[in-house]
Every structure is written in structure tokens, then in C-alpha cells.
Amino acid sequence: MELFVEHGYERTTTADIAARAGLSERTYFRHFPDKREVLFDATHLLDSLVVDGIAAAPADVAPLDALGGGLHAGAVMLDGLGDHARARTAVIASQAELRERELAKMSGLVAASAAALVQRGVDEAPALLAAEAGVAAFRVAFERWVSTPAGPPLPDVVDAVLAELRAVVAPA
Numbered sequence: 001m002e003l004f005v006e007h008g009y010e011r012t013t014t015a016d017i018a019a020r021a022g023l024s025e026r027t028y029f030r031h032f033p034d035k036r037e038v039l040f041d042a043t044h045l046l047d048s049l050v051v052d053g054i055a056a057a058p059a060d061v062a063p064l065d066a067l068g069g070g071l072h073a074g075a076v077m078l079d080g081l082g083d084h085a086r087a088r089t090a091v092i093a094s095q096a097e098l099r100e101r102e103l104a105k106m107s108g109l110v111a112a113s114a115a116a117l118v119q120r121g122v123d124e125a126p127a128l129l130a131a132e133a134g135v136a137a138f139r140v141a142f143e144r145w146v147s148t149p150a151g152p153p154l155p156d157v158v159d160a161v162l163a164e165l166r167a168v169v170a171p172a
Contacts, residue, residue: 002020046074049076064162071134085146110131110132137161144157144161
């Protein structure tokens with residue numbers, strides 16, 4: 001991340017990254033297929049945390065609430081990354097190809113979340129709707145959190161945005 005911040009994404013090579021990490025380029029490529037994957041390596045962990053959170057939710061909760069528990073768990077992990085997560089966001093925002101990759105990764109989170117909801121017995125269409133809406137709320141929360149470093153922790157922001165979503169789709 002430091003190299004991307006110091007030199008820019010475009011001017012940073014895989015050789016630079018490998019050297020900074022104390023690896024050969026060959027070893028680097030055993031772990032990452034290209035330099036952009038360094039930025040997206042934690043998405044597998046995020047997906048797992050969300051899916052596990054959905055699976056662990058009580059059987060009687062609504063799909064969006066089950067997803068909310070998983071998103072909260074993912075937010076705890078990302079919150080622990082703090083400034084690293086914020087720097088990553090700035091690097092991604094600077095490059096169209098990275099923004100596209102980020103959207104693809106979020107699409108993967110939607111698909112994984114919807115599948116986990118279906119496994120809980122939610123019909124496919126409502127599961128996909130909950131997953132799309134929940135992950136969109138997560139992205140809104142993350143953007144708020146990134147833009148307010150002195151603000152509340154990410155899990156609190158995620159919970160607040162999910163509450164806003166619930167109010168929008170089912171006003172009192």
C-alpha cells in the first residue's frame with residue numbers, strides 16, 4: 001500500500017512490491033496473479049465473515065437482519081485496518097480499472113450473501129434483494145466512514161445505515 005501511496009498505482013511495479021516485501025518476483029506471483037490483487041486480497045476474508053455471520057444468525061430473524069449480522073462482522077475487521085483501509089480506498093478511487101474491480105468484488109459479496117440466505121431457507125428473489133440492498137448499504141456506510149476518520153467506528157456506521165435502509169423500505 002505504501003508504494004501505491006508514495007509513487008501512484010500506475011508507477012508501482014510488481015518488482016517494486018516484491019522488493020519492498022523482501023520477496024522475489026517469482027514468489028510474489030505465487031501469492032498474487034497481478035499487482036491489483038494486493039489491494040483486494042482481504043475480500044475473501046470479508047466474504048467469509050459475512051457468510052459466516054449470516055449462517056450464525058438466529059433462525060427467526062428476517063433476511064436483512066441476518067445479513068446485517070454478517071456485515072457487522074465484516075465491518076469489525078475493516079475497522080481494524082483503519083488508515084490502511086482509507087489509503088486503499090484512495091488508491092482504488094484513482095484508477096478506473098481498480099474501481100471496476102472493486103465493483104466486481106462487491107458483486108461477488110452480493111452473490112455469496114444471497115447464496116447464504118438461500119441456504120437459510122429464504123427464497124431466491126427475496127434473498128437477492130436483501131443481499132443487493134444490504135451490500136449497497138454497506139458500501140454507503142464504508143464511504144461515510146472513510147470520509148470521517150474521527151467519526152464513529154465502522155460497525156456503528158454500518159448498523160446506522162442499515163437502520164436507515166430499514167426505515168426507507170418499511171417506514172413506520
